[in-house]
Amino acid sequence: MTEATSNESGRNNPIEFYFDFSSPYGYFAATRISTLAKKFGRTVLWKPFLIGAVLKVTGGTPLPSVPLKGEYHGRDMKRVSRLWQIPYQQPSKFPIGGQAPARIVYWLQEHHPDKVETAILALFHAYFVEDRDISDPEVAADVVASLHLNKDELVAVTQAPEIKARLKQECDAAIEKGVFGSPFMIVDGEPFWGTDRLEHVEKWLETGGF
């Protein structure tokens, strides 16, 4: 984990928002982070990554496979969705690999930065509400093409060597920063893990750190 840099000069750094497209808690937090950031004049730097790459480092097991914990979380996810009133349906294929949607997002950041957030929320909605398998490049491209983009170009993006390399670099950089779960937020160098830390993030922004 990198050193705390909560005293970084300037207080308008974007909130770094790390998430895996297969993460229900990442989805829940993604629906709220933007509003939270705006409240404090911040922007969101969207950082999709692959939780599988991190689990290799931490020696962890994908949540659904952990005895007791996996079952609990299946229940907790539904409960959080009811509490926050966010539509959620356990996808029939779960978890999935987030390569295709994550690559599209990094490509959008270069070419259509104004569509990044909408695309992410549309992809999450497709997976966690409509049960569409966004790990399939065709499906991910189809979802994002609805934002007036060319579907064939988006499919190609998911296989482009330079975008593949970019995602790989982003995963390495995330691990370097200490990111080990989804969602994971970094605010002025301060790391926060989990949807349940959104209110700590808010308090942090409100007070300038505590």
Add this chain to the structure above:
Amino acid sequence: MTEATSNESGRNNPIEFYFDFSSPYGYFAATRISTLAKKFGRTVLWKPFLIGAVLKVTGGTPLPSVPLKGEYHGRDMKRVSRLWQIPYQQPSKFPIGGQAPARIVYWLQEHHPDKVETAILALFHAYFVEDRDISDPEVAADVVASLHLNKDELVAVTQAPEIKARLKQECDAAIEKGVFGSPFMIVDGEPFWGTDRLEHVEKWLETGGF
């Protein structure tokens, strides 16, 4: 995990509060659970258990030893203590085995039920504020003896075969109920894990379930 029984008859079941004496998040939640319970006319059923026994089932690693995650949590614990204004100092020996204090608690439940909560909070304070090693039966007994109890009797309790058996049973029963972390709360059959779920517990009690 047992079936949901949120429709159990009656709404005055105690809140089952599972915790490990070596768990900072267990300590933080322990300082609040009683006030929360009282607000809804509930009592707390204190259930110390040994996280080590659970990790054997879930295949987990003690938190401080997990790469990235361990470091993060060392930081998060201090941050939660500042946010909640609860005194906390990382103990020099951490984690520790919770056998001695847990056995004393189960003995108190039989013989001095009115002292259970005070004893638990005193033990947590000794470990997480005064850096006393409560895994040592002498130390645990000394802390609890301050509640006008006999220290020698308390030391003996930590070695009594029937109390040892009781703690073993309690750990098995906890696993049976799906408890895999500390703190873990069960409210009318509904399981909640983590200090950050205290407000979900509150909402649950307020609304009768959601």
